[in-house]
Amino acid sequence: xxxxxxxxxxxxxxxxxxFLLILGVFKKxxxxxxxxxxxxxxxxxxxxxxxxxxxxxxxxxFRDSVVIDPMASLMKIITLIGGFLVLVIxxxxxKSFNIFKIEYPILILSSILGMMxxxxxxxxxxxxxxxxxxxxxxxxxxxxxRNQLKSxxxxxxxxxxxxxxxxxxxxxxxLIYGFSGSTNFDVIANQLNSNEYALTFGIVxxxxxxxxxxxxxPFHMWAPDVYEGSPTSVTLxxxxxxxxxxxxxxxxxxxxxxxxxxxxxxxIIVFLSIASMxxxxxxxxxxxxxxxxxxxxxIGHIGYTLAGLATGSNDGIQSSIIYxxxxxxxxxxxxxxxxxxxxxxxxxxxxxxxSGLSKNHPLLSLCLLIILFSLAGIPPLAGFFAKFYVFKxxxxxxMYFLAIVGLLSTxxxxxxxxxxxxxxxxxxxxxxxxxxxxxxxxxxxxxxxILILFYFIFPSQLIELVSRINII
Amino acid sequence: MNFPxxxxxxxxxxxxxxxxxxTKEKDxxxxxxxxxxLFTTIVNFLISIYLWLxxxxxxxxxxxxxxxxxxxxxxxYKVGVDGISILFILLTTFITPLCIVSVNNTVxxxxxxxxxxxxxxxxxxxxxxxxxxxxxxxxFFEAGLIPMFLIIGIWGGPKRxxxxxxxxxxxxxxxVLMLVAIIxxxxxxxxxxxxxxxxxxxxxxxxxxxxxxxxxSFAVKTPMWPVHTWLPDxxxxxPTAGSVLLAAILLKMAxxxxxxxxxxxxxxxxxxxxxxxxxxxxxxxxxxSFIALMxxxxxxxxxxxxVAHMGFxxxxxxTLQQQGIEGSIIQMISHGLVSAALFLCVGVVYDxxxxxxxxxxxxxxxxxxxxxxxxxxxxxxxxxxxxxxGFIGEFLILMGAFKDNFLVAVIASFGVILGAAYMLxxxxxxxxxxxxxxxxxxxxxxxxxxxxxxxxLAVPTLFFGxxxxxxxxxxxxxxxxxxxxxxxxxxxx
Numbered sequence: 018x019x020x021x022x023x024x025x026x027x028x029x030x031x032x033x034x035x036f037l038l039i040l041g042v043f044k045k046x047x048x049x050x051x052x053x054x055x056x057x058x059x060x061x062x063x064x065x066x067x068x069x070x071x072x073x074x075x076x077x078x079f080r081d082s083v084v085i086d087p088m089a090s091l092m093k094i095i096t097l098i099g100g101f102l103v104l105v106i107x108x109x110x111x112k113s114f115n116i117f118k119i120e121y122p123i124l125i126l127s128s129i130l131g132m133m134x135x136x137x138x139x140x141x142x143x144x145x146x147x148x149x150x151x152x153x154x155x156x157x158x159x160x161x162x163r164n165q166l167k168s169x170x171x172x173x174x175x176x177x178x179x180x181x182x183x184x185x186x187x188x189x190x191x192l193i194y195g196f197s198g199s200t201n202f203d204v205i206a207n208q209l210n211s212n213e214y215a216l217t218f219g220i221v222x223x224x225x226x227x228x229x230x231x232x233x234x235p236f237h238m239w240a241p242d243v244y245e246g247s248p249t250s251v252t253l254x255x256x257x258x259x260x261x262x263x264x265x266x267x268x269x270x271x272x273x274x275x276x277x278x279x280x281x282x283x284x285i286i287v288f289l290s291i292a293s294m295x296x297x298x299x300x301x302x303x304x305x306x307x308x309x310x311x312x313x314x315x316i317g318h319i320g321y322t323l324a325g326l327a328t329g330s331n332d333g334i335q336s337s338i339i340y341x342x343x344x345x346x347x348x349x350x351x352x353x354x355x356x357x358x359x360x361x362x363x364x365x366x367x368x369x370x371x372s373g374l375s376k377n378h379p380l381l382s383l384c385l386l387i388i389l390f391s392l393a394g395i396p397p398l399a400g401f402f403a404k405f406y407v408f409k410x411x412x413x414x415x416m417y418f419l420a421i422v423g424l425l426s427t428x429x430x431x432x433x434x435x436x437x438x439x440x441x442x443x444x445x446x447x448x449x450x451x452x453x454x455x456x457x458x459x460x461x462x463x464x465x466x467i468l469i470l471f472y473f474i475f476p477s478q479l480i481e482l483v484s485r486i487n488i489i
Numbered sequence: 490m491n492f493p494x495x496x497x498x499x500x501x502x503x504x505x506x507x508x509x510x511x512t513k514e515k516d517x518x519x520x521x522x523x524x525x526x527l528f529t530t531i532v533n534f535l536i537s538i539y540l541w542l543x544x545x546x547x548x549x550x551x552x553x554x555x556x557x558x559x560x561x562x563x564x565x566y567k568v569g570v571d572g573i574s575i576l577f578i579l580l581t582t583f584i585t586p587l588c589i590v591s592v593n594n595t596v597x598x599x600x601x602x603x604x605x606x607x608x609x610x611x612x613x614x615x616x617x618x619x620x621x622x623x624x625x626x627x628x629f630f631e632a633g634l635i636p637m638f639l640i641i642g643i644w645g646g647p648k649r650x651x652x653x654x655x656x657x658x659x660x661x662x663x664x665v666l667m668l669v670a671i672i673x674x675x676x677x678x679x680x681x682x683x684x685x686x687x688x689x690x691x692x693x694x695x696x697x698x699x700x701x702x703x704x705x706s707f708a709v710k711t712p713m714w715p716v717h718t719w720l721p722d723x724x725x726x727x728p729t730a731g732s733v734l735l736a737a738i739l740l741k742m743a744x745x746x747x748x749x750x751x752x753x754x755x756x757x758x759x760x761x762x763x764x765x766x767x768x769x770x771x772x773x774x775x776x777x778s779f780i781a782l783m784x785x786x787x788x789x790x791x792x793x794x795x796v797a798h799m800g801f802x803x804x805x806x807x808t809l810q811q812q813g814i815e816g817s818i819i820q821m822i823s824h825g826l827v828s829a830a831l832f833l834c835v836g837v838v839y840d841x842x843x844x845x846x847x848x849x850x851x852x853x854x855x856x857x858x859x860x861x862x863x864x865x866x867x868x869x870x871x872x873x874x875x876x877x878x879g880f881i882g883e884f885l886i887l888m889g890a891f892k893d894n895f896l897v898a899v900i901a902s903f904g905v906i907l908g909a910a911y912m913l914x915x916x917x918x919x920x921x922x923x924x925x926x927x928x929x930x931x932x933x934x935x936x937x938x939x940x941x942x943x944x945x946l947a948v949p950t951l952f953f954g955x956x957x958x959x960x961x962x963x964x965x966x967x968x969x970x971x972x973x974x975x976x977x978x979x980x981x982x
């Protein structure tokens with residue numbers, strides 16, 4: 018008998034989703050209750066995850082198709098915390114657009130469930146199932162503000178392109194199954210015959226699919242449109258949470274079954290990484306919409322994360338995970354600021370709307386200053402350390418070209434971050450924005466900004482957290 | 490000595506900045522904020538004087554060393570001073586209070602934020618000069634970009650945005666390669682601790698590339714020709730206090746970096762690349778002196794003269810002679826005092842007439858005599874007249890250069906003549922001549938605070954010009970040990 022306690026968080030979330038759906042149908046005007054209950058569910062799931070799985074080294078379940086290891090539990094906890102914060106700060110935004118409906122928290126819950134399945138998957142089938150569950154929920158979330166043309170367009174675009182990439186991914190899975198005789202990562206690893214060039218085809222197809230999900234160049238086309246069109250709170254979700262899950266799968270897929278084929282895939286990852294870093298930095302320069310700019314900047318940041326993955330070493334994996342964790346915090350902070358740009362029930366999302374913000378809102382501008390310099394990777398802020406660990410791992414493997422290109426693209430990227438700072442601090446001020454924000458919004462901004470600012474005092478803690486992750 | 494004196498030097502300005510953060514802004518004229526900032530920086534100066542008194546100049550070992558584990562098995566927070574760095578710390582803590590006094594006249598709005606930026610800047614600069622771990626050094630070195638970017642960008646002149654961006658991106662571009670080099674050193678030698686690296690040495694086959702990576706960062710920061718173009722822009726647009734910090738201290742970070750890291754860590758590569766440095770330095774000295782002659786803007790002229798003076802500094806460092814390096818250090822200290830004073834002098838007339846163009850002045854000697862006298866003193870110090878600190882530095886550098894390479898020294902000597910030419914011509918056009926502009930008659934002479942600042946700068950300029958012994962005492966052993974270590978390394982190769 019399997020120890021079902023290990024997947025208790027998943028079971029709990031799926032039961033809650035079903036229960037909340039029923040509750041929503043039978044009870045009128047229940048959106049607030051369901052919202053609160055969903056928050057509660059995520060919290061409990063996070064507690065169970067810590068309790069049941071955090072101290073476990075490596076256990077597999079269901080004929081080795083699900084794996085619980087330190088990476089899985091850490092990533093699940095980050096996902097859950099991320100999901101919780103996204104949900105909690107989006108309520109006032111949703112209310113002002115009249116889309117505060119029961120479906121929103123439920124969809125977020127189910128996509129989180131899908132991500133948790135992905136994170137724990139040790140089998141191509143399980144992985145695909147989780148991926149589709151989360152994607153399906155995300156399509157709907159992207160169109161959630163269905164009265165707005167842009168939101169519907171975003172959802173449709175995302176759906177069509179994502180379906181295409183899922184198709185490629187599935188084709189890759191079938192190729193791998195055909196040539197190795199199994200869908201299980203461990204079995205594939207044992208039976209791997211590196212002469213099978215067809216396996217490389219399978220890997221490439223799957224990498225294309227995964228690269229699409231994390232929006233790495235050249236599979237990034239959807240990201241700017243979808244990010245811009247979706248409701249801001251959903252964009253926040255897009256930029257943070259699915260990337261954690263996709264990155265975990267990326268790591269597991271490359272390093273468990275196919276570590277021996279590193280010669281085959283390393284070049285691909287290096288290319289994806291370099292292309293994302295450079296393209297993300299250059300394309301962001303001309304943007305006028307903050308959400309589009311964040312889309313390009315997130316493409317760039319994914320490039321750095323992939324640089325860590327390209328190393329083929331444990332240090333590299335750990336640095337990628339550190340990078341994505343710090344990136345999640347920075348993004349949360351940035352979006353909290355964005356959600357504060359509200360005047361008379363209207364949200365502003367153009368860069369020019371930030372003009373002269375420092376005159377009227379000195380504290381908010383200071384937070385933005387810290388966040389933006391951190392995103393640009395200037396010491397002593399957290400963003401610098403994220404890049405630092407990645408490049409430390411990259412240089413350890415003597416991949417100097419990748420390191421130098423990466424660092425040079427940080428200089429290009431610094432330009433557009435500086436441009437925002439310039440607009441905030443050097444330009445003429447505009448009208449005041451509202452200051453009556455929700456407690457949670459203020460909390461998430463303060464909390465994440467403090468983490469970014471004071472990370473340098475205790476940098477070891479995060480390293481200790483990820484040091485248990487040992488994939489190779 | 491258990492009290493962490495260096496860390497408190499670094500932390501005190503930040504504590505002061507935190508205090509300032511909680512003061513209320515009243516119509517931009519915030520006296521409390523100014524007193525808090527002034528108090529903090531003066532206390533910091535007194536602590537650094539105390540540090541200098543405790544400092545033992547008879548050894549080249551690092552003193553007041555503090556070490557704490559920062560990232561397990563990787564980086565230690567390590568600070569300490571030797572004879573070379575302690576002078577720069579003193580310079581920093583000496584210049585910063587003067588900057589704060591000078592903001593009286595120049596910064597009109599958001600005074601509190603300006604003071605916070607300056608205090609944070611001070612803390613980072615002190616950090617740069619006492620860091621004994623490459624990564625700690627890099628952190629401080631880079632972090633300084635943030636406050637300086639804001640100082641130029643928020644309180645600067647009309648073209649401030651362009652200048653701030655140029656300053657930031659140039660410096661960042663130079664520094665990222667240094668980061669690659671630092672991480673590589675970690676993987677090659679297993680540590681980034683400077684003291685350990687001095688003992689271990691770095692494998693000769695890596696030295697050239699690593700040296701170039703460090704050079705790219707320091708060359709931009711120094712600034713050396715041809716990557717000096719950010720400096721005139723940044724100087725012209727920055728508010729007076731910003732220009733002072735930039736010229737007096739920020740530029741010295743690179744000179745310090747050359748001595749501490751390029752010479753100390755990569756002796757073989759330093760030997761290899763000496764011709765490169767000589768060429769660039771000589772070009773900087775001659776070329777930028779000519780450019781300075783042509784300038785119509787006073788601040789720009791002084792900025793170009795800074796490039797030329799820093800050319801002397803790099804030249805002196807890479808002569809690898811006792812006189813050359815000592816001369817460079819003294820030249821840096823002296824340039825710190827003199828260029829700060831010159832920028833303040835320009836600031837004084839700019840505040841009254843709102844013009845930095847040379848042609849809008851002339852014949853002001855009779856109207857503001859006190860100013861003219863002090864300006865004269867600093868002009869002479871800048872061109873290296875005997876009896877001022879500028880002379881000692883330049884003379885020693887040229888002496889070192891003559892020992893090492895005759896041709897370079899001869900060409901560099903022409904720079905001294907050019908320096909005299911542009912400085913004296915500037916002074917003549919601004920102070921003497923006919924009084925053409927009637928508005929100039931309304932100018933008032935130095936007020937108390939301006940008088941105080943300029944006198945504070947004049948005293949050490951003259952004192953060290955006549956009696957440089959305290960400076961030599963402090964640096965002598967450290968420099969000679971550095972050269973001995975260098976020669977040993979070369980010989981053992």
